[in-house]
Amino acid sequence: MWCFNLQGFFSLSLFIISLFGLSLASLTDLKQRIVPNKLSFFLLIGGLFLHGTWSILQGNAQAIFYSTFAMAYSFLLAYALYKVGVWAGGDVKLFAAIAALNPLNPFVAKPLLDAYGFKISHNANPFFPIELFVFTIFAMIPVSFAIILKRAEKKIRRKLIFLLIMMAAILSPFFLLNVDPYYTTVFALAMLSYLIIACLPLARVLFVKEKKITELEEGDICGESIKLVRGKVVREKGFNMRMLINYLVQYKSGELAKGNEIVSPLKARGVTLEEISKLKELVAKGKTENRILVKESVPIVPAMLLAYLVLNLLGDLLWMPL
Structure with a gap:
């Protein structure tokens, strides 16, 4: 479906390369707490090369300009976080590389969603890295919870899983009964806050x-x-x-x-x-x-991978009104 046109093939190629890079970086981040510089540089050069080639094929410089622009502001954003001690150096280089590859959201699920009648907007401005950054922060929550589940004692793990199931059961009627999205969101955020507060004492011990x-x-x-x-x-x-x-x-x-x-x-x-x-x-x-x-801080790259997958499946959630 994606290969019926050159644009679709190009977007799919960017997605596959980014997915490969983020998956490999997630493994090294989880096991060794490092992001290989060679991998980041490979993704960075690959992103600039692919967008440069696409610009030549299209006869205009928009693609390479978007790639360079996204890489530049993403590096500055990540570097600022590094300077204040929030991100590590490997995270900075990887984020800039992913930005060079993805100034726009590849949104690989769009053809499939369109085929089934789901018309979801796709932002055409080179600000996907900002969206990826925001959703990476949100994705830190499930990644942290997964690590806590893995490290906690069996008795505590069972209680946490039971709590998660109960929260899902309480929240499900809001979706089944088509409750106003505003109230559903507020209630979901309240339950999420409760879960975070419940896990904080465990996090202080386990990390x-x-x-x-x-x-x-x-x-x-x-x-x-x-x-x-x-x-x-x-x-x-x-x-x-x-x-x-x-x-x-x-x-x-x-x-x-x-x-x-x-x-x-x-x-x-x-x-x-x-x-x-x-x-x-x-x-x-x-x-x-x-x-x-x-x-031990929560690894950022697995959260970035999760955010990247969600945004490619559901579209530009942050820029939906645009």
């Missing part, structure tokens, strides 16, 4: 462990903040709004650059060799104990 500072490795993500205040070591465990506000204030004022804070759980890139050296020096001088909480 955090204690490790010796002398055994820290580059890239380990700290589960507590360690800073020097008037020559004394101050530790602040966990994550809270006060920590986030203090981090943003110090980042803006430049205090972080002065070395006030050594490590923070807000940095998804993990600890650097320089930061590890400072911590080991404090341990050697007896200023702090040889222990630190290390957390």
